[in-house]
Amino acid sequence: MIEQIYTKRLYLRKMKMDDAHSLFNIWSDPEVTKFMNITNFTHEDQAKEMIGLFEQLAEERKAIRFTIIEKESNEIIGSCGFNSFEVDNASAEIGYDLAKAYWGKGYAPECISALIDYAFTTLNINKIEVKIEPGNINSIKVVKKLNFTFEGTFQENEESKESFYDINVYSLLK
Numbered sequence: 001m002i003e004q005i006y007t008k009r010l011y012l013r014k015m016k017m018d019d020a021h022s023l024f025n026i027w028s029d030p031e032v033t034k035f036m037n038i039t040n041f042t043h044e045d046q047a048k049e050m051i052g053l054f055e056q057l058a059e060e061r062k063a064i065r066f067t068i069i070e071k072e073s074n075e076i077i078g079s080c081g082f083n084s085f086e087v088d089n090a091s092a093e094i095g096y097d098l099a100k101a102y103w104g105k106g107y108a109p110e111c112i113s114a115l116i117d118y119a120f121t122t123l124n125i126n127k128i129e130v131k132i133e134p135g136n137i138n139s140i141k142v143v144k145k146l147n148f149t150f151e152g153t154f155q156e157n158e159e160s161k162e163s164f165y166d167i168n169v170y171s172l173l174k
């Protein structure tokens with residue numbers, strides 16, 4: 001599995017424990033986590049735990065998360081990656097998050113395009129899915145820009161923050 005990807009303005013590299021402080025700053029912002037399946041973190045240890053989980057999943061080849069670095073500033077600005085792979089069906093699910101200060105610059109589409117290219121050309125993936133809460137308008141705009149198709153809404157499909165949430169599934173075929 002690839003450990004780094006360069007795009008025009010960004011550098012994606014496999015997430016590591018040293019990123020904990022910067023990622024905590026992002027994952028502690030309730031505006032960022034509003035539509036994610038985590039409550040905003042209050043302790044840096046929670047970021048370490050999350051990174052540890054991603055490291056374990058990467059080792060088991062079940063997922064891979066990249067830290068997103070803005071080339072120009074060398075700042076850590078978010079994360080993205082493959083949340084899961086369904087090997088038998090050649091499908092993968094993508095996830096992403098950015099610090100609020102970096103929203104609206106087209107960075108998420110830039111990262112996701114790179115993940116899509118890698119998945120279709122190197123991993124032989126046939127179908128990419130993104131799961132989005134219906135209220136997450138910004139994320140829905142991103143997948144629409146990338147020509148994903150809306151497949152439907154799964155009612156109360158995910159339990160997080162002590163509630164059940166509807167999930168919209170968007171997909172892109174090779």
Ligand SMILES: CC(C)(COP(=O)(O)OP(=O)(O)OC[C@H]1O[C@@H](n2cnc3c(N)ncnc32)[C@H](O)[C@@H]1OP(=O)(O)O)[C@@H](O)C(=O)NCCC(=O)NCCS
Pocket residue numbers: 031032033035036096097098099100102103104105106107108109131132133136137138139141142
């Ligand atoms: C969803 C997200 C990754 C989009 O990333 P992005 O790089 O800002 O994407 P874009 O630049 O294409 O902007 C998408 C839309 O966000 C909205 N937006 C942009 N800047 C914004 C800002 N500062 N504040 C609020 N909304 C903003 C715009 O409506 C924009 O659509 P437009 O390009 O048609 O104007 C980002 O908003 C984010 O990290 N959200 C929190 C985490 C999250 O929800 N992740 C996805 C889980 S499915």
